[in-house]
Amino acid sequence: MNDFVNQFWNWYVILLVLVSIIACGVLLWMQSVPPTGGKLDTTGHVWDETLEEYNNPLPKWWMWLFYITVIFSLVYCALYPTLGSYQGMLGWSSSGQLAKELTKAEEQSRPLYDKYMKMDLQALAADKEGNETGKRLYLTYCMQCHGADGRGSKGFPNLADNDWQWGGEPAVIVETISAGRMGMMPPHAQLGAETIKDLANYVRSLSGMPADSLRVSKGQEAFNSVGCSGCHGPDAKGVHAMGAPNLTDKIWLYGSSEATIIETITKGRTNQMPAWKEFLGEEKVHVLAAYVLSLGAGSK
Template sequence: MADFFNEWWGFAIAAIVAFGILACALLLWSQSKVKVKIGTDGKPLPAETTGHVWDGDLMEQNNPLPKWWMWLFYLTIIYSIGYLIVYPGFGTRQGSFGWSQVGAYEKEMKDGEAQYGPIFNKYLAMDLKAVAKDAQAHEIGQRLFLNTCAQCHGSDAQGGKGYPNLADSDWLYGGDPQTIKTTITEGRHGQMPPMGAVVGSDDDVRNVANYVLSLSNSAHDPIKAALGKPKFAACAACHGIEGKGNQAIGAPNLSDKTWLYGGDINTVMETINKGRNNQMPAHKTILSEGKIHLLAAYVWSLSNSSNVQVSGADAAAVNQIATTASSTDVSASAK
């Protein structure tokens, strides 16, 4: 795409715009030369037809265009020339007002910061758990979540295959408010390398998968699980000898029944063979620190509704939302 943003492209756009305006003007001028023909008796002659006839006598006549209609088009041409003088649009010319979409966006953001900045700053000075209990902060946080996070985690924060559930108590990196804020701010990059070649043959991979399933007492083959236990040593460096995981590096706990991609034998084998590579983008370049603070408090409240009793305006409705979000099915979370 870089090839389209050079000096030549600006000249090409200017040429296309100029040609379009000139062509419209010439077309209108040529049509203005068509006059109504007058007979020797001083009366208009019957108009010529285009040759199209419908229903026997319904003809399309080739009358000259009305003057008022043509002048309207001339006015649009004059308006377009004035617009191109004032605003950008003629190649690389910036316009006499210096207006730009970037400038308009930056002004709008600046005006918004001046209007709403004090609200975010007020909550930024508060502890995250205290923010989570405020009804107005909870509502603002929910809207930030719907606009920024729901595309991946769902509007109910229940996640999906490959996207963690944020409404349960299972966390890859930790579920305390400050860790959640760090996750939103800096993002996370969770990577499990392909382990199939390290584990061994296809049978070894199947045995290890059965052993992994046995850790959470999920459906598995006990004999194959026993054979896979020694091979699990290759995985213990990250997940621990007991498969409890390691939040310091985002290694999932394999001993519960919470799975990010699924807990059936084929999915676990696929994970071992191919690995996984997930990334949550950093939001520090998208959201201000105040917005991240509110968003972190809201996310924390989803899995801590029993510890959060929202107070303030509309608190009853907000408490109902938080309770619903944390009490629904939580089978799709963090592994």
């Protein structure tokens, strides 16, 4: 039963393809026969009382182009698997082609990655060729979030500065890229609008921005009593283990305006850096980590 169904569709496809191609040929042939009796045939359309449209066959060269395409299709059907389950005279198949090409590319880049893996990250970060490979990988996998120049944007950290949420030591960067990171700033709406405004003023004062001094001192007290310091550190300089950013510098993930800081504290922020080790493999992560190091190196 199953075989019968398969055979039916097989012949159905073969007939459909062949009949369509042959029908094209016949249609062309019919179109190229000149009108009977050598009499000038017209389409029957008349404009402006006497203006008539001739029904001449298409030019010969034009017809031949179409004939050639018909012949090409028939030859193609004979050579390649086009007709149902027929394999084609060349025996060509797309199955396994991708795998073959990937293996080939892999073999070509293998010596290069072997060499990179033997270099430590600092050395690789200073290596011109390694950086070029890193940049190509970066532009493929990381640019959409961190920007072409690595400078990030709102919510996506700048990788080209020397300020790190999770740490800038080579091993930490490898870990960040390999396993991903989840930055979690909890919402604090329960503190009430007044305390949150005090906290925002205190946070702004830390990086030398204008703030209300009364609110700053109240905010400083709250910072330590409500648990901000547990994550951002008592000096608010950030704690890498928590991914909690330094609040005393002029580098902002979300923005420095009072309104934005109030929003951050009230609603919290959750931010995810995807994990890459499984997808890219250890070697590519190694090269990318070196590239990220090289981005920050200029700003030391």
